[in-house]
Structures are given as C-alpha cells and as structure tokens.
C-alpha cells in the first residue's frame with residue numbers, strides 16, 4: 661500500500677486561516693473535501709522546500725514558514741499518509757486558485773463547520789483548542 665509524505669500549510673493572516681476545497685479526487689472519499697494547501701514531498705526536497713513550492717504552484721502565494729504545528733498519521737482505505745502541518749504567514753490575503761475549486765479565510769472557531777479530509781481532523785481540532793496565533 662502507498663505511503664505518502666505530505667506537507668500542508670496552515671496559512672494565517674489577520675487571525676484567519678486559509679482553507680481550500682478540492683475538486684474531484686480519484687478516491688471518492690477525498691472528493692470535494694477541505695484541506696490545508698500543500699502536497700507531496702518530492703525526493704531530494706525538505707518538507708519546507710516542498711511546502712514553499714506547492715503553495716506557489718497551487719495559490720501563487722509566497723509563504724514564510726513559522727513552525728511545525730503537528731504531524732498526523734492516517735490510514736485511508738487506499739493509502740497511508742503522514743501529514744506534516746506547518747504554521748505559515750503571508751503578507752497579503754491575495755491568492756489565485758490553480759488547483760482547488762474554492763477557498764475561504766476562516767475564523768479558527770468556525771473550522772469544524774467545513775467538511776474536512778479525514779486526515780486533517782486531528783490538526784483542525786488541535787487548532788481550535790490551542791489557537792497558536
């Protein structure tokens with residue numbers, strides 16, 4: 661079974677968090693789910709390098725990575741994922757969606773209202789409880 665190393669950006673601007681919604685995914689259980697932007701770490705890259713590249717590709721945004729917030733290990737029916745979530749900062753709310761169908765700057769207290777990818781739920785609940793910003 662596939663084992664994916666994925667990095668994700670919890671992008672904070674003026675107290676809100678950028679949440680993005682996928683379109684269709686090859687596995688139905690991930691179609692239309694909300695996630696933190698990011699993607700797979702390619703060979704030869706550090707997690708931080710991968711995250712900066714992914715956010716530029718997906719959103720045309722330049723992030724500053726602050727710190728590693730949490731690591732979630734999750735078994736989906738078709739693959740295993742290690743999801744490393746980093747707190748990131750930006751100097752503008754502006755972004756362009758190149759991959760996702762929708763985005764929203766969310767108040768942390770409202771994060772649980774979105775329909776998240778299952779692997780993200782521990783990170784979402786930890787954000788709601790710890791409010792690291």
Ligand SMILES: Nc1nc2c([nH]c(=O)n2[C@@H]2O[C@H](COP(=O)(O)OP(=O)(O)OP(=O)(O)O)[C@@H](O)[C@H]2O)c(=O)[nH]1
Pocket residue numbers: 664666667668685690695696697698699700701714741743777778779780
């Ligand atoms: N980016 C991201 N992917 C997540 C999160 N949670 C989660 O389960 N995933 C899953 O992890 C996998 C990451 O792959 P991806 O498709 O974003 O990565 P990528 O941009 O490198 O993919 P590609 O170039 O193969 O299209 C997807 O299956 C995605 O559904 C998350 O918060 N952020």
